[in-house]
Amino acid sequence: MKVRVENLHKLFGTTPAVDGISFEFDSGHVFGFVGPNGAGKTTTMRIIATLDEPTAGHVFVNGVSVVEEPEEVRRLVGYVPDSLPAHTDITVHEYLDFFGRAYGLRGAKLRQAVESVEEFTNLTGIREKLLRALSKGMKQRVTLGRALIYDPDVLILDEPAAGLDPRARVELRELLNLLAERKKAILISSHILTELSEMCNGVVIIERGRILETGTIDALVKKRSALRTVTVRALGPSAKLVEDLMLLPGVENVRPVGTEVYFEVSGEDEQASEVLGQLIGKGHKIAEFKQSRADLEDIFMSVTKGGVQ
Numbered sequence: 205m206k207v208r209v210e211n212l213h214k215l216f217g218t219t220p221a222v223d224g225i226s227f228e229f230d231s232g233h234v235f236g237f238v239g240p241n242g243a244g245k246t247t248t249m250r251i252i253a254t255l256d257e258p259t260a261g262h263v264f265v266n267g268v269s270v271v272e273e274p275e276e277v278r279r280l281v282g283y284v285p286d287s288l289p290a291h292t293d294i295t296v297h298e299y300l301d302f303f304g305r306a307y308g309l310r311g312a313k314l315r316q317a318v319e320s321v322e323e324f325t326n327l328t329g330i331r332e333k334l335l336r337a338l339s340k341g342m343k344q345r346v347t348l349g350r351a352l353i354y355d356p357d358v359l360i361l362d363e364p365a366a367g368l369d370p371r372a373r374v375e376l377r378e379l380l381n382l383l384a385e386r387k388k389a390i391l392i393s394s395h396i397l398t399e400l401s402e403m404c405n406g407v408v409i410i411e412r413g414r415i416l417e418t419g420t421i422d423a424l425v426k427k428r429s430a431l432r433t434v435t436v437r438a439l440g441p442s443a444k445l446v447e448d449l450m451l452l453p454g455v456e457n458v459r460p461v462g463t464e465v466y467f468e469v470s471g472e473d474e475q476a477s478e479v480l481g482q483l484i485g486k487g488h489k490i491a492e493f494k495q496s497r498a499d500l501e502d503i504f505m506s507v508t509k510g511g512v513q
Contacts, residue, residue, distance in 0.1 A: 205231040205266050205280070205357045205389050207252065212261035214247050214413075221247045223413035224261070229391055229406065231357065234384050236400040237393040238500075239410035240508055245393045246286065248410075249360045252391070253283035265358055282351030286363040288343040289335050289350075296338070297322070297331040300349055307354040321349040325379065341372030348379065359383060361392040365399065377403050397501040407500065409507055416507045424503050434476055436483070437464045437492040448486050452479055464492070 207229055214222040222244045229235035237245050250256040252263050254274040263270040270277045289299065300321060304314045322328045325345045335343065344364060351359060361380075365373045373396070380403055384390055394400050400407065401421055409417040417424055438445050442460050449458045449467050454475055458467040469476050473495075480493050 205387070206264075207266075207358055207389055207391070208262075208264045209248070209252070210262045210264070212248065212251065212263060213259045214244070214251065214256065215259045220413050222251075222258070225408075225410065225413070225415045227408050227415065227418050229389055231387045231389045232384055233405040234380055234390045234392060234403050236404040236407035236500075237391055237410070238395070238397065238400065238407060238504060243410045244413040245410060246362055249283070249362050249391065249393065252358075253281050253360050254278055255283070279354070280356055281358045281360060282354075282356035284347050284351045284359065284361040284364055286366065288340065289346055292336040293334065295332050295334055296327055296346055299335060299346060300327075300353060303350045304353045309354065317353055317355070321352050324352070324382075325349045326375075339372075341368050341375075344368060344372070344376065348376075352383075357388060359388050359390045359392075361390065363393055363395070365394050365396050373399060397504055398499070401500040409504060411508045417503065421500055421503075425499070432476065433466060433468055433496050434479070435464050435466055435492065435494050435496075436480075436490060438483070439489040439491055445483070445488055448483065448488070449479075452482055455479060 209225060209227050212222050212225050213220065225244075225248065237249070239245055247256060251258050252265070252270060254270050254277050257271060265277045265280050268276050268280070291299065294302075297318065300318045301314065304317050309317050322331055325348055327342075327345055327349060330338070330342060335346065338346070348361075348364070365376055368376065377399060380390060380392065392400070392404075404421065406420050407418065407424065408415060419427075436445070436449075442463065442465055445465050446458055446460050449455050449465065454470050456468045456470075458465065460466075469479055476495055480490065483490060
């Protein structure tokens with residue numbers, strides 16, 4: 205199962221919300237979709253889910269056009285919007301049962317689908333509770349369950365982790381990883397970039413309706429920076445440590461912060477290892493030496509300007 209977005213445009217009046225973007229994602233992958241507010245993420249997701257039509261360009265889900273055959277695409281795509289259920293007088297089970305019927309399920313197939321979704325999303329214990337009595341995290345599970353009720357091959361999730369507590373976010377991440385293992389193709393937008401880094405195989409960064417970067421997170425990290433940051437802490441005064449680091453080849457941007465010293469080193473692990481060996485050889489008693497490379501948040505901040513259309 206492959207979702208392919210080709211030169212997609214969407215105008216609202218004369219304002220381009222989406223301005224010629226192209227990307228694709230496959231079964232078994234979680235693909236992150238990130239950008240500032242107003243970048244065009246929700247519009248793109250709604251087009252993929254057949255809820256909006258593009259002004260120009262194409263989206264194909266397993267080769268099926270979202271414009272020419274929207275009914276066929278709707279059988280393949282589950283959409284989780286950024287809004288939660290607002291119903292007050294319906295239980296979790298009734299809500300899922302209603303949507304199962306809306307998708308054409310009947311009899312034993314309907315009962316099996318609802319029970320399966322309740323078990324997978326851990327809603328069995330609260331199936332008789334009214335939606336109005338649920339926490340935001342539980343409502344998010346219900347919304348995900350609604351999208352899964354007919355077992356779609358593609359999932360589009362718009363800010364599903366917004367406002368969730370840490371435990372609920374971890375549980376959501378675990379559910380999405382399980383769905384990827386079941387060969388679902390997943391596109392998820394989020395502003396919680398550290399979590400996207402942990403769950404996503406690839407990412408699209410968008411701003412003002414245009415793609416700025418796309419690819420695997422590892423590839424984008426390597427593309428943006430050949431340097432890695434090292435934090436070192438030694439027993440004894442840091443002034444001598446700073447002085448010796450500044451004299452070593454390949455070491456840049458040495459800066460002391462409290463009891464620690466930060467610096468950047470080019471190359472792979474071997475270069476960092478050589479720096480450590482030389483510091484020890486100069487008599488420094490190293491208590492801590494750790495490396496870090498740019499992450500998704502660093503990339504996002506370096507390529508975006510915060511602009512909206």
